[in-house]
Amino acid sequence: MKSDTCRVCGTPISKFMTFGRMPIANGFLMAEEIKDEYFFELAPAFCESCNMFQLVEQPEPEKMFHGHYAFYSSTSRYMQAHFAHFAASVMDGPLAGRTDPFVVELGSNDGIMLQNFHQRGMRHLGVEPSVNVAEAARAKGINTVGAFFGRDLAGKITAEHGQADAILAANVMCHIPDLNGVAEGVARLLKPDGVFIFEDPYLGDMIAKTSYDQIYDEHVFIFSVTSVARAFASHGLEVIDAEPQITHGGSMRYTLSPKGARPVSERVAAQVAKEHEQGLQKPQTYLGFKRNCETSREKLMAVLETARKDGKRVVGYGATSKSTTVTCYCGITPTHVQFISDTTPIKQGKLSPGAHIPVKPYSEFTRAWPDYALLFAWNHAAEIREKETAFAAAGGRWIVYVPEVGIVA
Ligand code: TYD
Numbered sequence: 001m002k003s004d005t006c007r008v009c010g011t012p013i014s015k016f017m018t019f020g021r022m023p024i025a026n027g028f029l030m031a032e033e034i035k036d037e038y039f040f041e042l043a044p045a046f047c048e049s050c051n052m053f054q055l056v057e058q059p060e061p062e063k064m065f066h067g068h069y070a071f072y073s074s075t076s077r078y079m080q081a082h083f084a085h086f087a088a089s090v091m092d093g094p095l096a097g098r099t100d101p102f103v104v105e106l107g108s109n110d111g112i113m114l115q116n117f118h119q120r121g122m123r124h125l126g127v128e129p130s131v132n133v134a135e136a137a138r139a140k141g142i143n144t145v146g147a148f149f150g151r152d153l154a155g156k157i158t159a160e161h162g163q164a165d166a167i168l169a170a171n172v173m174c175h176i177p178d179l180n181g182v183a184e185g186v187a188r189l190l191k192p193d194g195v196f197i198f199e200d201p202y203l204g205d206m207i208a209k210t211s212y213d214q215i216y217d218e219h220v221f222i223f224s225v226t227s228v229a230r231a232f233a234s235h236g237l238e239v240i241d242a243e244p245q246i247t248h249g250g251s252m253r254y255t256l257s258p259k260g261a262r263p264v265s266e267r268v269a270a271q272v273a274k275e276h277e278q279g280l281q282k283p284q285t286y287l288g289f290k291r292n293c294e295t296s297r298e299k300l301m302a303v304l305e306t307a308r309k310d311g312k313r314v315v316g317y318g319a320t321s322k323s324t325t326v327t328c329y330c331g332i333t334p335t336h337v338q339f340i341s342d343t344t345p346i347k348q349g350k351l352s353p354g355a356h357i358p359v360k361p362y363s364e365f366t367r368a369w370p371d372y373a374l375l376f377a378w379n380h381a382a383e384i385r386e387k388e389t390a391f392a393a394a395g396g397r398w399i400v401y402v403p404e405v406g407i408v409a
């Protein structure tokens with residue numbers, strides 16, 4: 001689906017750069033599927049009118065979220081803890097003291113967040129269109145409806161369960177092209193004093209760190225407080241809090257409620273001011289970002305080419321969605337990176353999208369240490385570096401590219 005107008009406000013938009021032909025970021029495939037591999041042009045635009053950063057083209061949702069969606073939230077220990085904290089902050093914050101509250105999560109994946117509410121016996125409902133991950137949630141006893149959220153589903157849920165005290169979403173809102181439809185659904189489903197809390201990768205971090213790998217098919221939007229406030233205002237919802245998170249390499253957690261229903265934190269205006277200072281409202285900022293992406297690509301390929309010439313063995317660490325943008329945009333091939341180690345069984349034995357680098361189980365990484373590990377899962381760097389002391393002790397080094405390209409011990 002190509003859009004030459006802003007998905008939120010309808011103003012004409014055009015791409016300020018292109019990452020070129022790109023496959024589905026989570027589209028791990030077998031060799032015989034290469035001939036049918038789907039490609040689209042990955043190119044971002046910035047709407048000068050409402051400040052929404054967005055893709056000009058996005059594949060049909062059914063191509064991305066389906067019966068074999070390769071992404072299971074619960075693979076990271078750190079993310080388990082993150083969502084336990086997130087859930088606790090909702091239970092002890094806006095839900096505290098409420099009788100029989102009802103919590104809905106949009107894009108509940110394998111239940112990593114809702115399991116915390118379930119354990120406390122709270123009424124909850126997950127909405128998850130990807131069949132396999134929804135099944136994994138149900139197996140844990142988490143109520144899950146297999147569907148895409150929008151106006152209609154909001155009506156159905158309200159009719160069956162009543163309105164929600166809290167609606168949550170993590171790394172989901174930025175996936176949904178019809179943001180207005182979802183906002184309308186949220187406004188319909190939410191109690192007059194309810195809260196809608198969601199978090200997603202943050203535009204300010206992406207620009208500051210040149211972490212362009214946040215840009216891939218699923219992330220149709222990269223939000224800022226400014227753009228979120230504008231997008232939801234027309235649906236009667238206002239941002240009452242904005243809290244930076246370290247997850248996914250820098251995220252923002254937005255809390256919204258029906259306008260006037262709850263006090264607005266000082267953090268909101270402070271963050272908007274910070275965005276202004278950073279120049280997130282200026283088109284020139286995005287041209288600077290484009291140049292930074294090009295420089296990052298040149299430097300990373302120089303490191304990988306040198307390693308290849310020197311006969312070094314390089315292995316990728318973490319077959320992330322983000323790595324698809326990096327490998328395809330930079331032109332990384334199996335001659336640079338022998339394989340990508342990943343702990344997710346559904347990805348193993350397959351090829352990475354576009355670059356067709358084999359994905360192998362973690363045991364292949366530990367079996368024979370490579371000279372270098374290219375840290376594709378850089379958002380989990382702390383957890384990984386802590387775990388991989390034996391690799392470091394054996395002289396293994398990490399190739400990193402966010403915020404700067406380099407080789408680190
Ligand atoms: P994720 O952080 O969700 O990134 P993205 O949103 O870009 O897909 O994915 C992390 C991937 O890295 C996932 O496939 C699991 C893998 N992984 C490992 O193989 N080992 C690890 O120690 C960690 C933390 C992740």
Ligand code: ZN
Pocket residue numbers: 006007008009010011047048049050051052
């Ligand atoms: Zn707009």
